[in-house]
Amino acid sequence: MTLTTAQARKRVAETEWAALAAELDVHGSAPTGPLLTPAECRDLTALYEKPELFRTTVDMARHRFGSGEYRYFTHDLPAPVAALRAALYPRLLPIARDWAARLGRPAPWPGSLREWLEMCHAAGQDRSAQILLRYGEGDWNALHRDVFGDLLFPLQVVVGLDEYGSEYTGGEFLMVEQRPRAQSRGTANALRQGHGLVFTTRDRPVRTKRGWSAGAMRHGVSTVRSGRRHALGIVFHDAS
Numbered sequence: 001m002t003l004t005t006a007q008a009r010k011r012v013a014e015t016e017w018a019a020l021a022a023e024l025d026v027h028g029s030a031p032t033g034p035l036l037t038p039a040e041c042r043d044l045t046a047l048y049e050k051p052e053l054f055r056t057t058v059d060m061a062r063h064r065f066g067s068g069e070y071r072y073f074t075h076d077l078p079a080p081v082a083a084l085r086a087a088l089y090p091r092l093l094p095i096a097r098d099w100a101a102r103l104g105r106p107a108p109w110p111g112s113l114r115e116w117l118e119m120c121h122a123a124g125q126d127r128s129a130q131i132l133l134r135y136g137e138g139d140w141n142a143l144h145r146d147v148f149g150d151l152l153f154p155l156q157v158v159v160g161l162d163e164y165g166s167e168y169t170g171g172e173f174l175m176v177e178q179r180p181r182a183q184s185r186g187t188a189n190a191l192r193q194g195h196g197l198v199f200t201t202r203d204r205p206v207r208t209k210r211g212w213s214a215g216a217m218r219h220g221v222s223t224v225r226s227g228r229r230h231a232l233g234i235v236f237h238d239a240s
Helices: 005-013 017-027 038-049 079-103 113-122
Strands: 029-034 054-059 069-073 131-135 140-144 155-160 168-170 173-178 185-189 195-200 203-208 211-221 224-227 229-234
Touching (some): 005 029, 017 029, 017 079, 017 195, 029 185, 038 079, 079 195, 131 140
Antiparallel strands (some): 029 195, 054 069, 131 229, 155 195, 155 229
């Protein structure tokens, strides 16, 4: 894997961030441009077979999270994962601060990812939350939120590592918005190989007659109909 910090910054910068922020406002999720090449995706997928790179493995069926498996990396992240995380944080930070302002919430996130992670660790959230996910035929992920402690970053990114439609079918990324006094609204996104999807960790600002309110959202994965689906989850807060 040869993705450098400079390459990661360049690829991240090529996304139309103003348009992405506008789409996030409406849907709570929005796609990025290409972040990884197919070869880099295959290299990351191959890491799943190296248990020494991970701090733990979660069997979703055992915990009634769905069906499938994922592994949390240790803090010694593979270079492409660390590079993408560092490159994405400053792009997402203005969106996070804007959302916090609209919702009247604190915006504790400093200008650098390093400083933010130091704050997480000082608060007892010192376990890596970066994940590599694997789903086989019939697997799925229940709707949930990735809140691992009191400190959280309101946005995260999932990157598709396999080619949708040829290497697997089904397995769309799902988001469901709980709307006050109305039926829930759902969206589905097929992850493109090497592309990211930015989505809300917990909720998004929703304009109402009385101002802004928090629209609660959860995410999951629909049933994989065939093949095997891998994805990289990039989270900007660590876990307790």
